[in-house]
Amino acid sequence: MIKKPMAILALAAVGLLTAACGGGDPESVSIDLEVRGRQLVGNDVLSAKKGDTVALNWTSDESVTIHLHGYNIEETVTPGETTTFAFTADAEGHFMIEAHGFGAADGDHHAEEEDGGVTLGYFDVLPR
Amino acid sequence: MTANLRHLWPAILLALALFLGLSPAAMAHGFGERYDLPVPLGLYLAGAGAAVALSFVAIGVFVKAEASHGDYPRFNLLRWRLVGLIAGPWFSVSLRVASVALLVLVIATGLYGDRSPTLNLAPTFVWVIWWVGLAYVSALVGNLWAILNPWKAIFEGVEVVAGWLTGSRRLSLDVSYPASWGVWPGVALFIVFAWIELVFPDSARPSNIAKLALAYSAITWTGMLVFGKDRWLRSGEAFSLVFGLLSRFSPTEVRMTDPKVCKKCPADCLDAEGRCVNCYHCFHEASSPQRELNLRPYGVGLLSSRPVTPSMMVLVVALLATVSFDGVLATSTWASIQNSLFNAFPSFDGHRLTVVDTAGLVGFGAIILAVFGAFSWLMSLAGGKEHTTGVIARYFVLSLLPIALGYHLAHFLTFLLIQGQPIIPLASDPFGRGWDIFGTTDFKTNISIVGARFAWFLAVIAIVIGHVIAVYLAHVVALRAFSERKHALRSQYPMLALMVGYTVLSLWILAQPIVAE
16 A cells, blocks of 8 residues: 555656756857738747847838737847847746837837737747 | 536537627637746656555554644734734735735736736736636635635625715625525636636636626625625635635634624624634724634634534535546646547537536546545444434535645745746736836846756645645544544544545545646
8 A cells, every 4th residue: 555655756856856857057048030911930939048149130011010929028130130039048837929010110109109009929048 | 516516518608608708719728838847757656655644653543632722822923012013003004905906907007918928917816816826825824815815805885975975884685695695606707707717718808807806896796785795705706715724724813702793793703702803893893802823823714613614615525526627637647638528529619628627627526525534434334323424525625725735835836936937027017008117127036046856846745734634624524523442543544545545546646747738
């Protein structure tokens, strides 16, 4: 009776330890991202590890304001130009990337509030 | 029993929609973003495994256990002078004055402050600090709401003034409260509140919060005036009921040393064993030598020696369902169900998403109630039909609460610690007018305050501990409820299966990536 639970507990402990391990040194992560047809081309979950130096290089076929939640970086991307979000991923979590005001003139902030935004994807910062 | 309630729902929701002038679903429901990373698969499985293993250990222990109607260890904190001072009138009066001031401030900022939810005090204060934060305090510390309740405080203030004018001590029409109503008014109000929190698309809009607070004030004071303050607090005031339920888990209680004092109270405070615990009316009336403010083990307040009323059972199930549904709403599984429902429903004049989410909430509540009913039936069978299914459900429903609490603490930890931070700048500028009363306007939210790994471990540990406490409580209740020991033990196999299922569901939700807020 007692042996089986003990074995499961031991397995549980191994599981916990595996989840707890990790490591390595911070790296530089540079990701090229393209917005086309109001969607993100390719994988919509991007990730880095805590402490990484991150560069998200945005291009778009339409003028759009892109907002990385949590880190609260918001920039307008215009067609034909690359806009880079450069930051250190010092907070772990699952952060939404939202697009506001497709095609809107710059600085038209109230129109953006009304349209509610389109979720392009997520940026995950995992524990090292 | 639930039929009553389902008839009420459409009417209540319709009234509410008309009252608020429902606008099209523009924003996601709820308030504040969640940044939680899903619990990794290994940890999820480890947590589930631990829950199952510890359940077997618990069975092993209980096979040898005897029924105990006895007491649990207690320590009276009023022995310490400092605590006596804190529990004394001056401290509680100042807390209540502050609480009334905050209610007035929330309504004022809601009506006259900035319209943006993030620049106005009301949404962060109500949804994060009060609703989530006070739930933590209620479960982990004690029933603070019994002191803070601003509706009660204002009513008592008016009662005192009316007393000077008329000489009568109580302000009430003293209409006798129909016994058959149980806590149904509180259940209905809680379900409306849960719908606003989880489904209503404009719950973060400051002016809606103010209107809802005003509407709730009117309902509460009407109830108190018609049926008497204490009767309404125990039957209709949804937050006294819900925070009261959560605080049954907590390690503190107020108790009268002499149960005779309780007999004088209008409230039916005495429990089956003739004890007078957590009767705030009596505590308020009694002289200090008769009072105790006790420390007690976590969870013992949920050990009932008699079945709760049917309406209280439904309230607990509704609480369990809403707590879990909040997590389910953000999973990709719900997103795909939502999608197919969305296409199956007519447009409803632009409110389709609200209708789909409402259907989800009602459906989820009904599923939880049906599953609990089915397992109660199995327990009734396994227990040699000593009790009917309904009686079993009413005996055991409280023992499920620790699992919900474990999940609730896990689910909201990061949210509370991150989305609670804006209260610091908002305290300096509650109306969003550019004020800087305390010099904290420039405070920036620190999103790295909790590490993901810490949050994962805490989440899994909280759920597993909640599970173990739940299994323990259910066994103690079984040994009390069944006259035959054999029946008590057999009844616990279905209960254990239900609890493992519920715990694994909670862990599963936490292991899902969040796809919406």
